[in-house]
Amino acid sequence: MNLARLTQLAADVVAATQRQLPPEIRALALAVPVHFEATPHASVLAEGFESDILGLFTGQPHGTEFSSDQPDPPQILLYLENLWDLAEGDPEVFREEARLTYLHELGHYLGWDEEELAAHGLD
Numbered sequence: 001m002n003l004a005r006l007t008q009l010a011a012d013v014v015a016a017t018q019r020q021l022p023p024e025i026r027a028l029a030l031a032v033p034v035h036f037e038a039t040p041h042a043s044v045l046a047e048g049f050e051s052d053i054l055g056l057f058t059g060q061p062h063g064t065e066f067s068s069d070q071p072d073p074p075q076i077l078l079y080l081e082n083l084w085d086l087a088e089g090d091p092e093v094f095r096e097e098a099r100l101t102y103l104h105e106l107g108h109y110l111g112w113d114e115e116e117l118a119a120h121g122l123d
Helices: 001-020 023-030 042-046 078-085 091-109 112-121
Strands: 034-037 055-058 077-080
Touching: 001 023, 001 034, 001 078, 001 091, 023 091, 077 078, 077 091, 077 112, 078 091, 091 112
Parallel strands: 034 077
Antiparallel strands: 055 077
């Protein structure tokens, strides 16, 4: 499947997932841009992330934006070719993995650590 089609599928999944969030979380989720990339950029890999990473949250978690000198705004990155590879070419599996990855990265934006993500079923 080509990148344009994967991007559309993932964007549709993210929009549908956002609509299903509780109102207080939905408002926060809508404020965080989601970017769809084929694979992680070399700078991400240079930070020590594996090449098959599915998604990444960058920036400061909600509520800590002004407690750091990190100038990058919050954003969520989804790596579509990696998600597609994980799904082994199955569009339904891709949609589910994109949904779970988005929610996982959104959890990082909300300030949840790995244990809290697991407690919310986002691990």
